[in-house]
Amino acid sequence: MYKNLNLTKTKTKPLESFVKFFIKFSAFAAILISIAIVFTLLTEAINFFQDPEVTIREYFTATRWTPTFKNPVYGVLPLISSTLYIALIACIISFPLGLFSAIYLSEFATRNTRKVIKPIMEILAGVPTVVFGYFALNWITPNIVQRFIPGSGVFNAISAGIAVGIMIIPTIASISDDALNAVPKSLRMGSLALGSTRRITALKIMLPAALSGIIASFILGFSRAIGETMIVTIAGGQYPELNLDPRKAMYTITSSIVNVSLGDTPHGTTAYNALFALGITLFIMTFVLNIFSDYIARKYRKEYEQ
């Protein structure tokens, strides 16, 4: 009866082992590149902090970032605050819009509407950020910000924040939509069978069940807003002092990196090394956020798994 039973391992063919090697190599390459980046950032950043011109204390407490001035000050505070400020404006725009479009798409839209809206979202996600930047500077600023908010400058945080917000709507909408779709349909049926409306089902059953994914999408969106460069460089300005007025120009970490690297700062100077200190600061901020989002997703996913 078991005549043809064969449980011995089959020999791996050469091509197969090559493919296996290639797959492994690709996975390791990603890790190696990340390590190399962190290593470069770190070594240069250490150079920066060992420079007699700067102190760690100044870096974290001074309220100006003027590396190219005669008497340079290297205070990262205005940069961090600008970065968070603009990211916050972006979140105020994108969280509700992204989440509501996800709820609409997964709970209310017919299949045909979905078929139209999804590709449009993808187009929005594919617009180069430099386009958003000029859109912010040449359209949002004069037509919205300066018209409705008196005292707004040509470069201002509001306009940059709005544009960054629009840019991350698709990210939030699509991840939240996936999260809502991942909730078992039987929950929706169970809720409707109790005589609840679609609206209540969406808000009270589906939304809480998809919460982990939705929070993950928020954190990811926030972390993209923090790392966004082009829009804030074009529309947000380069005001090197601590400033909390969103009508005025600000200076994000990313745009100060752009600025220093675009200027002819010679290799090895303090200003040049400062780039890497900023790089590692930004890296740590987004890294922590990503870990946090991963943790949230994991924690809640377990709770709702069935």
Place this chain on the structure above:
Amino acid sequence: MKTELTTKKELDHVFTVRDVSVSYGDFTAVKNVSMDMFKNNITAFIGPSGCGKSTLIRSFNRMNDLIPNAAVNGEINYQGINLYDEEVDPVQVRRRIGMVFQKPNPFPKSIRENITFGLKVNNMTDNLDDRVEKALTQAALWDEVKNDLDKNALDLSGGQQQRLCIARTIAVEPDTILMDEPCSALDPVATKKIEDLMQILVKDFSILIVTHNMQQASRVSNYCAFFTTKATDDGRRTGELVEYSDTKTMFTNPSESLTEEYISGRFG
């Protein structure tokens, strides 16, 4: 098709079904069903897989509305109201006609919230705690969970989850409960509990149950409908009602040979 209900005229009708066909797009899943179902009775739907039992039962509380391209033709009267009348709100229909699904589907919330959700939706927010206790007691679950009502419902066993789903359905005090294979995911002990429960619930509710288990149908139901599929011209299989009678007659003296073959296990 033969229905032998002439002696039961005095019973109140819950559903009066006339010439009902349900289709998905251009595919007719079940056609020309006519039958009457009675108050405070358990009616069982049996028949081979794919004969449209779930499809039909879903049209009794308009759950089919939620399936794109599902269409119901014919007339389903519920206590004198045509359920598919333009004036009828499906949400209201589902408040009167509850449904328990094949797979337990508790909400990922606490046991208490699983019950209070439906109560709140139906504006039955007076005496919430009493209502929760009553529903869980009726569903024979109270003793097992009374000390941890705040525990997540997903931590219950499958059988407990299903009884919780029954509890949340009866908590909103519907008149009728539709059950689509409520025991198919359960072990014999849990199944027995739910069957016993049905015997108690039938005093207050009318129950319609789909089951694949012949013994279960003969044990729990008062009336039984047997469906089967017949090939149509285009080669697809459409469900039909073969025989509908009181359960005892169907299982001892079926009038159709198809029914007899199915019940005795020679087919299906």
